[in-house]
Amino acid sequence: MPTEPHEQFHNQNQSLERYTADDAPLRSATTDSGERQHSASRSSIKPLTVFAICIPLGYALKWALKDDEATASSGANGFVKYKLAKKEDISSTSSIFTLKPGQSSKIRTDDPATKRAITSAQFKQPQLQIARNYTLLPPIEDQDPQELRFLIRKERNGEVSGYLHRLSVGSDIEVRGLSAEYILPEQVNTVLFLAGGTGIAPAMQVADALAGGSHVHILWANRRREDCRGGASDTARPTRWNWDFSGWWSPFGLPSSDIGKKDDVWPPDASPIVSQLDSFKGRSPSESSKRHKTLVDYYVDEEGTLIQPNEILPLLRSAEKAADEHEHGKKLMFVSGPEGFINHWAGPKQWVNGREVQGPLGGVLSTLDLNDWEVVKL
Numbered sequence: 001m002p003t004e005p006h007e008q009f010h011n012q013n014q015s016l017e018r019y020t021a022d023d024a025p026l027r028s029a030t031t032d033s034g035e036r037q038h039s040a041s042r043s044s045i046k047p048l049t050v051f052a053i054c055i056p057l058g059y060a061l062k063w064a065l066k067d068d069e070a071t072a073s074s075g076a077n078g079f080v081k082y083k084l085a086k087k088e089d090i091s092s093t094s095s096i097f098t099l100k101p102g103q104s105s106k107i108r109t110d111d112p113a114t115k116r117a118i119t120s121a122q123f124k125q126p127q128l129q130i131a132r133n134y135t136l137l138p139p140i141e142d143q144d145p146q147e148l149r150f151l152i153r154k155e156r157n158g159e160v161s162g163y164l165h166r167l168s169v170g171s172d173i174e175v176r177g178l179s180a181e182y183i184l185p186e187q188v189n190t191v192l193f194l195a196g197g198t199g200i201a202p203a204m205q206v207a208d209a210l211a212g213g214s215h216v217h218i219l220w221a222n223r224r225r226e227d228c229r230g231g232a233s234d235t236a237r238p239t240r241w242n243w244d245f246s247g248w249w250s251p252f253g254l255p256s257s258d259i260g261k262k263d264d265v266w267p268p269d270a271s272p273i274v275s276q277l278d279s280f281k282g283r284s285p286s287e288s289s290k291r292h293k294t295l296v297d298y299y300v301d302e303e304g305t306l307i308q309p310n311e312i313l314p315l316l317r318s319a320e321k322a323a324d325e326h327e328h329g330k331k332l333m334f335v336s337g338p339e340g341f342i343n344h345w346a347g348p349k350q351w352v353n354g355r356e357v358q359g360p361l362g363g364v365l366s367t368l369d370l371n372d373w374e375v376v377k378l
């Protein structure tokens with residue numbers, strides 16, 4: 001359930017945390033009146049108690065505050081018109097939205113500053129004058145470089161996601177950005193990414209930036225198989241709970257009795273998200289980093305498979321081994337997804353002076369011996 005008031009913003013400097021009572025990403029959005037420059041809700045980040053992440057995040061903040069430069073071609077309030085070119089249903093609740101610029105000004109995706117950044121754009125709901133962030137999906141092969149793609153879940157009674165899902169192909173959409181949520185350090189040794197639901201979008205950006213050059217292991221948890229159809233795990237088979245699952249608390253924030261029904265059906269073909277994840281695995285590692293691999297494991301609530309706390313330490317140790325022992329660089333663990341998911345694994349983010357910050361490391365990860373791994377909540 002939401003911990004912050006749900007309301008639209010009409011005055012400046014008002015940051016809201018939003019969430020859902022549903023199975024959707026409980027992720028925060030910073031919104032404004034449409035006049036104020038964007039303030040990236042996840043760009044002002046203080047060091048975790050245990051793991052300092054000041055430097056890359058300092059860059060992220062600095063970069064985010066240069067919003068004008070990053071969106072040099074945007075309109076006066078930063079929003080520019082795009083057209084909904086394609087809407088591809090991934091599941092009963094999520095779709096990939098493909099946007100094309102509707103006028104000469106457009107969002108820059110070729111800015112060198114975004115090369116190693118996890119980026120999102122803000123979408124405006126024009127009747128209510130509210131906006132929400134959505135994470136850019138990395139480009140697929142043959143994608144028109146002017147196009148933007150997003151994986152957007154339709155929240156139950158969600159104002160902006162509901163509005164977007166009601167739009168027909170060809171409709172105008174006002175978009176602003178891009179904003180950096182996090183900038184990857186120059187040297188990354190290995191990454192473990194815990195993603196819940198649409199939290200897979202930042203994981204895909206990380207994999208796109210690092211695949212072939214660093215070891216990347218993604219654990220992707222979904223409530224329903226339809227959201228990750230065709231996805232087969234690369235490492236150990238996830239543990240299956242074999243007792244009555246109803247009433248079990250799910251890290252998505254709701255009792256699992258509320259999740260998908262067993263009779264849900266999904267086509268056997270792989271979802272485009274799964275296909276794109278597979279494509280990262282095909283990236284040939286460089287000569288100097290032959291052992292780097294991209295691995296993805298799938299966990300599905302309705303199948304009774306959950307990421308287990310006791311899996312994490314062995315995974316960290318095997319990720320450390322898989323990466324080149326002689327190579328320097330950071331060991332990064334990302335946690336991205338619904339609020340309940342982030343809280344469960346890494347503890348809640350916090351609000352300080354109207355900005356969302358990392359907050360101390362809590363949750364399951366705070367009980368583990370993480371050595372020199374840095375934890376980043378997205």
Ligand SMILES: Cc1cc2nc3c(=O)[nH]c(=O)nc-3n(C[C@H](O)[C@H](O)[C@H](O)COP(=O)(O)OP(=O)(O)OC[C@H]3O[C@@H](n4cnc5c(N)ncnc54)[C@H](O)[C@@H]3O)c2cc1C
Pocket residue numbers: 002006018019020021022025027028029030041042120132133134135136150151152153154155156157158159160161162181198201
């Ligand atoms: C940096 C960032 C990146 C993000 N990337 C993505 C992404 O790639 N894909 C994606 O799908 N989402 C993403 N999100 C989440 C997204 O920004 C929106 O928050 C999400 O779509 C919900 O917005 P909404 O306007 O549809 O829902 P809202 O209208 O904000 O409602 C959210 C939920 O709260 C419930 N609710 C509303 N009012 C109340 C109330 N008074 N009491 C109780 N419940 C209430 C609604 O029923 C709904 O389920 C991201 C968020 C951030 C911060």
